Amino acid sequence: FLQVYQLSASDADYAADAESIARRSLKNLALSYLVRTEKDEAIALAQSQFAAASNMTDQAAGLRCLVNSAAETAAAFKRDALKSFYEQWxxxxxxxxxxxxxxxxxxxxxxxxxxxxxxxxxxxxxxxxxxxxxxxxxxxxxxxxxxxxxxxxxxxxxxxxxxxxxxxxxxxxxxxxxxxxxxxxxxxxxxxxxxxxxxxxxxxxxxxxx
CATH class of the missing domain: 1.25.50.10 (Peptidase M1, alanyl aminopeptidase, C-terminal domain)
Structure with missing residues (x-):
């Protein structure tokens, strides 16, 4: 799933065409599976995506992964991310x-x-x-x-x-x-x-x- 995530990630500007939407969807699905492992590096990846996201789709996906994680390392990230997202929007x-x-x-x-x-x-x-x-x-x-x-x-x-x-x-x-x-x-x-x-x-x- 990490490979799928990395291959689907892109530094290009946000685009709403079918291919870009599909890439984001696949990337965020891979992220959700990675976070389910509760490994520290997966939690960090979700937090990083949330913090660095250039579009709301990726930001919300990162937040969703953190909120649904039972990992201890996700707890602090989760609280901060929920607060940050709300304040921003x-x-x-x-x-x-x-x-x-x-x-x-x-x-x-x-x-x-x-x-x-x-x-x-x-x-x-x-x-x-x-x-x-x-x-x-x-x-x-x-x-x-x-x-x-x-x-x-x-x-x-x-x-x-x-x-x-x-x-x-x-x-x-x-x-x-x-x-x-x-x-x-x-x-x-x-x-x-x-x-x-x-x-x-x-x-x-x-x-x-x-």
Whole structure:
């Protein structure tokens, strides 16, 4: 994977043609596999790419790799990179959305706790549909490990947010509920936990028609 990464890297100016996009995609895929080894040199490579990136695609890819690494050496890099990325792009709403997504879909233990913390972030507004999709929607719809934890805490979290949103934006609340409606796809324990949250939502007084 290191060879693939090195061969796909380029010092050329950013370009949006098909070949350049494919090269970046392959390079960042190779980087993600390298970081999974948790070797110090792989973590350093991700940190280096993040710090030296000339485009947001590579910068975000480096950040994503660091955030998803359980390596001890990644911890400090991760905190600094998240802070740096946010400070650099805090004026760009769509990029901040991506910052939320990267953290929401993190496959490491504790991702739900991080999502709950981010609900209190100054740049998160539960009345903003894009922010809701980027944090709550991304966790519940894309973070299958975190959302489907055997404890059922992910299901309870989603039900809590749906009940809040039902009073603010019923259409968003309805769409956000989708992962729970797929309960038939899972094992008996998870089915029961998901159904329990659906019943809790249904039992609420003054629930919207959506």
């Amino acid at each position: 805090s004026h760009e709403s769509l990029v901040v959305d991506q910052w939320f997504v990267i953290q929401a879909v993190c496959q490491l233990p504790g991702s739900l706790d991080q999502v709950k913390l981010l609900l209190k972030h100054d740049n998160f507004d539960i009345r903003n549909p894009n922010k809701v999709r980027s944090l709550i929607g991304a966790f519940c719809g894309q973070n299958h490990i975190g959302f489907h934890d055997a404890s059922g805490e992910g299901y309870e979290f989603l039900a809590d947010q749906v009940l809040v949103l039902d009073k603010l934006n019923p259409q968003i609340a309805s769409r956000l509920l989708t992962p729970l409606t797929r309960w038939r796809k899972y094992d008996a324990k998870r089915q029961a936990l998901m159904q329990a949250q659906l019943q809790r939502i249904k039992a609420q007084a003054e629930l919207s028609k959506d």
